[in-house]
Amino acid sequence: xSFCRSRLKDKKRIVVKVxxxxxxxxxxxxxxxxxxxxxxxxxDFQNMGKELILVSSGAMGLGVGKMKLEERPHSVSExxxxxxxxxxxxxxxxxxxxxxxxxxxxxxxxxxxVVDNAKPRTNVTNTFVSLMKMGVIPVVNENDSVSIExxxxxxxxxxxxxxxxxxxxxxxxxxxxLIILTDIDGFFDKDPRKNxxxxxxxxISSITPxxxxxxxxxxxxxxxxxxxxxxxxxxxxxANGIDMILANGGDPFLIYDIMNGGDIGTLFSAE
Numbered sequence: 421x422s423f424c425r426s427r428l429k430d431k432k433r434i435v436v437k438v439x440x441x442x443x444x445x446x447x448x449x450x451x452x453x454x455x456x457x458x459x460x461x462x463x464d465f466q467n468m469g470k471e472l473i474l475v476s477s478g479a480m481g482l483g484v485g486k487m488k489l490e491e492r493p494h495s496v497s498e499x500x501x502x503x504x505x506x507x508x509x510x511x512x513x514x515x516x517x518x519x520x521x522x523x524x525x526x527x528x529x530x531x532x533x534v535v536d537n538a539k540p541r542t543n544v545t546n547t548f549v550s551l552m553k554m555g556v557i558p559v560v561n562e563n564d565s566v567s568i569e570x571x572x573x574x575x576x577x578x579x580x581x582x583x584x585x586x587x588x589x590x591x592x593x594x595x596x597x598l599i600i601l602t603d604i605d606g607f608f609d610k611d612p613r614k615n616x617x618x619x620x621x622x623x624i625s626s627i628t629p630x631x632x633x634x635x636x637x638x639x640x641x642x643x644x645x646x647x648x649x650x651x652x653x654x655x656x657x658x659a660n661g662i663d664m665i666l667a668n669g670g671d672p673f674l675i676y677d678i679m680n681g682g683d684i685g686t687l688f689s690a691e
Contacts, residue, residue, distance in 0.1 A: 436462065436601065439669070448484065450481070480502060483507075511527050525559045526556045528558050549593070561585075604668060606620050606668070627655040665684070666688070
């Protein structure tokens with residue numbers, strides 16, 4: 421166990437981001453077993469005295485399922501409507517799952533203007549802090565019914581994806597660690613889906629142009645973000661002194677191994 425990994429057990433304020441690909445099956449339906457495991461693990465860490473914030477995708481996919489649609493709508497306004505339905509369903513599932521383990525969740529929906537302006541940024545940061553002091557686990561998503569950046573995938577205009585959002589949330593609350601759970605094992609030197617000789621990079625101390633180039637084209641089958649958005653999130657985290665882990669969310673129990681210093685996924689750390 422390296423020094424960098426061994427210190428993860430001491431991290432207290434942790435942001436965990438789960439993407440659509442982690443929360444759903446390949447057919448797009450919600451993976452209730454995985455959500456239950458995630459709720460159990462995060463509740464357990466809360467019981468240990470950690471402070472947890474969950475940044476969750478999945479509203480659009482849930483909305484499509486709830487409305488019994490064969491595919492996502494094509495117009496932005498219809499997608500916003502479906503996201504509103506899905507967000508309610510997502511919070512209902514999280515509320516029930518966390519309640520099974522004795523914990524309460526609170527919803528925070530963010531738009532870019534909130535974090536770009538001083539007063540609302542201070543207000544939402546205070547809300548995060550108050551929720552954590554109360555022992556409530558904040559569940560965060562972009563407000564897709566108001567903001568269209570993620571729906572249109574225009575990263576340069578707004579958050580554009582929940583990888584960026586999770587890093588911004590980590591900055592707002594001065595988190596000690598950001599864990600991004602996705603559908604591959606970490607950062608590879610090339611796309612592992614296309615290259616059998618792809619090598620998993622265990623530790624990255626700085627985001628070089630070579631790393632940014634290697635990230636291009638490695639995307640998710642069911643989410644809006646790809647490896648490029650995760651590298652952007654890591655770059656932001658490193659610039660603010662926040663360690664980040666990128667790992668496979670197929671089994672949320674691996675968070676125990678991560679926090680115990682196991683050689684899981686890719687660690688982004690300046691040390």
